[in-house]
Amino acid sequence: MMLALNEIRRGLGRFVSIIGALSLITFLVLTLSALADGLFFGATGAVRSTNASAYAFSSDAKGSLIRSTMTPEQVREVEDAPGVTKASGVGVLLTAGRGPSEEYDLAIFGVDPAGAGVPTNLSEGRLPADDSEAAVDESLGAGIGDTLTVGKESVEVVGITRDSSYQLQPTVWTTLQTWRSMRNDVRPEFTGVEDDVNAVAIEGSPQGEIPGVTVLSAQDTGLAIPGVEQQASTLNSIIYTTLAVAALVVALFFALIVLEKRELFAALKALGTPTRKLGAGVVLQAVIASAIGVVVGAIASRALGAVVPDTVPTLFRTETLISIAIFVLVAGVVGAAFSLRRIARIDPATAIGGTL
Amino acid sequence: MTNDDFVPAHAGGEDPTTDACSHAEAILRVQDVSKVYTSGDTEVHAVANATMAVDQGEFVALLGPSGSGKTTLISMIGGLLSPTGGTITLAGTDVASLSKKELTRFRAERVGFVFQSANLVPFLTARENLLYVSTLQKRIGRKEAHARADQLLEELGLAQRAKNVPEQLSGGERQRVAIGRALMNDPDLILVDEPTAALDTKLGRQVVELLAREIKQRGKTGIMVTHDLRMVQYTDRVFEILDGHLTHVEQPSALAH
Secondary structure (H helix, E strand, C coil): CHHHHHHHHHCHHHHHHHHHHHHHHHHHHHHHHHHHHHHHHHHHHHHHCECCCEEEEEHHHCCCCCCCCECHHHHHHHHHCCCEEEEEEEEEEEEEEECCCCEEEEEEEEECCCCCCCECCEEEECCCCCCCEEEEEHHHCCCCCCEEEECCEEEEEEEEECCCCECCECEEEEEHHHHHHHHHHHCHHHCCCCCCECEEEEEECCCCCCCCEEEEEHHHHHHHCCCHHHHHHHHHHHHHHHHHHHHHHHHHHHHHHHHHCHHHHHHHHHCCCCHHHHHHHHHHHHHHHHHHHHHHHHHHHHHHHHHCCCCCCCCCCHHHHHHHHHHHHHHHHHHHHHHHHHHHHCCHHHHCCCCC | CCHHHCCCCCCCCCCHHHHHHHCCCCCEEEEEEEEEEEECCEEEEEEEEEEEEECCCCEEEEECCCCCCHHHHHHHHCCCCCCCEEEEEECCEEHHHCCHHHHHHHHHHHEEEECCCCCCCCCCCHHHHHHHHHCCCCCCCHHHHHHHHHHHHHHCCCHHHCCCCHHHCCHHHHHHHHHHHHHHCCCCEEEEECCCCCCCHHHHHHHHHHHHHHHHHCCCEEEEEECCHHHHHHCCEEEEEECCEEEEECCCHHHHC
């Protein structure tokens, strides 16, 4: 330990490159993760942050809220299914609306305020009590008392919700009746199927099968939102590839360091240093370099997060930071571990004879 | 260089076998030690049936041209290579019988090494280089080790250089730190590999003289590998190795060269 620590302390210059590389990699991975989290949370809030544990869709919709249509009979069937404690229709309408000062892209969610599928993250105010009221996601920027107009319908904002957006659009939580009126205004083609809803939000854990109906957990409902799973898997594969690169960079760095110190390591072994001790020193150095890299990368990533405009959906979560920190440390240790064999192979006998 | 430079402190030209027997108190006994390397179907006898005995307090020289087997022999004595035949006993320990792990411990506690180029740890100070080897053994406690390191540095004239890293030291100073490091763990045997290779004659003499004095004062046993005849005057006896054959000599034949 004495060797490993003093080498970093007195020869920090040699370690600047690896610490720099690990800082940049951590920065990249954390920023990508923030984007991945931001996209995921922004897309799925409306189905994740509610009291529903599952959603039922028409089977042909493949889990898409917008594509799904459920008749009143199907809603009742879901309600009556074993294991369901509460079931309420949910209607969704992606459209534009007017606020007091500007126009917005909105995701209108029609729900039963006393039923399932209502947002649980109220930061201010309350849920709508009648058809003239609505709660809106904080990302809309509206305040309590503001009026929003969609088509010919107007609602007053009575509550603000957090983390409840849908496909990165701010949600407006209204009653099913208000949602229906808005939809009929902006989508006249729905005339005739007015009693239908898009999906059924469920509390409880439904058992058994209902013909023509697919039940997905709230988590899977989020993943089924178009683009969410694809985005997540694309970004995650970039993140994991980058972490693998981190391990390789560390492996290369320590391979070089060990190569450069062959003569010294041979002498140290001749003096009676166990190989284990030399190996532990290299791993410790990798952990220290990775830890410094994580701290620097995290600070840089947070600094970037503070200056990116709100339109870029980034979300810095402590859980993500902790798991990325662990991944980078593990990558460092794995990388350094590649040098262990090299260290073990150094023959102490080469310290004598001096033809090195 | 003239013959006058070579003044063996202990004359003796006996047959090495009888010599070994006469050293009843020998701390180091090398008996019929061989090292054979096979490369393909040819066998190379790096060392053939070497026998020698060295008493406690003796400082002996091992002379020989490069490729003679002297490096192989002292590597075996120091527990760095295992002999293909014969026995090596240091203060009662049969070196060849030790496992790899035991050998590591053996080298740390029982043998002090002085390498050709000092081979100090570049990122440790002179004092830390001494202290480092003390962390490899369990016989000397931490506190005692610190006192011992300071005392050694003082004796070696390095007290003012204790906090310098090797890069800031001269070649002679580095080699003196290496001597301190070799003595640090109070070993039974000190093996010195061409200590003057990287030094000029004057510095080389000073270093070997210092080495001889330290070994004598402490009642240690030392073997110095060298091809420099001018250095044997500081030793008690001289062994010569040629083509793997070890002989105890009065007048090193290499002198004629």
